[in-house]
Amino acid sequence: MCPTPETPHCPGVTLVDVDELVLEQLLSLAHRDASPDEVAPPLGGPGWNPERTAWFRNYHREAAAGLDGEAGEKSWAVFSAGHAAGSVRLKRVAPAEVPTAETGIWLGRSFRSRGVGTAALELVLEYARRAGLSRVTARTLAGNRAAQRLLASAGCRLTPDDDGTVLAVVDLSSNK
Numbered sequence: 001m002c003p004t005p006e007t008p009h010c011p012g013v014t015l016v017d018v019d020e021l022v023l024e025q026l027l028s029l030a031h032r033d034a035s036p037d038e039v040a041p042p043l044g045g046p047g048w049n050p051e052r053t054a055w056f057r058n059y060h061r062e063a064a065a066g067l068d069g070e071a072g073e074k075s076w077a078v079f080s081a082g083h084a085a086g087s088v089r090l091k092r093v094a095p096a097e098v099p100t101a102e103t104g105i106w107l108g109r110s111f112r113s114r115g116v117g118t119a120a121l122e123l124v125l126e127y128a129r130r131a132g133l134s135r136v137t138a139r140t141l142a143g144n145r146a147a148q149r150l151l152a153s154a155g156c157r158l159t160p161d162d163d164g165t166v167l168a169v170v171d172l173s174s175n176k
């Protein structure tokens with residue numbers, strides 16, 4: 001299992017820009033290996049349906065413009081050993097006194113608990129530092145212990161909220 005102190009990144013985990021070919025690989029992964037509620041809003045009823053599929057495609061196409069694009073958001077496909085494993089994103093939070101972005105990640109079930117999420121989050125935090133961001137936040141459900149462990153391992157401070165979620169904050173200047 002990776003990562004370890006000797007191997008900070010899971011070997012073979014990369015972030016890949018989403019083009020049309022990669023988008024179709026992500027969509028195929030999402031359909032076969034993730035709940036639609038994990039990767040798309042509840043549109044058009046339960047399950048994978050045309051509305052959710054269209055949202056998924058549009059979201060990734062819009063986020064291709066990057067942090068400085070109109071949406072202020074960048075998404076990548078997470079690849080592990082050459083296979084699409086999920087997606088991760090950064091979205092600028094505005095207005096903010098401190099340059100901040102929110103992150104989110106989903107992985108196909110078969111890629112979970114293998115160090116892929118940890119490696120992908122480390123890569124996103126490195127990208128955020130290079131982009132001049134000072135803080136990255138995330139929000140997860142209070143019952144999602146795996147996500148909380150992942151965020152805490154990246155140096156995030158976790159704060160439970162009254163709405164059943166947990167806010168995670170990492171200050172990049174103090175977490176190098």
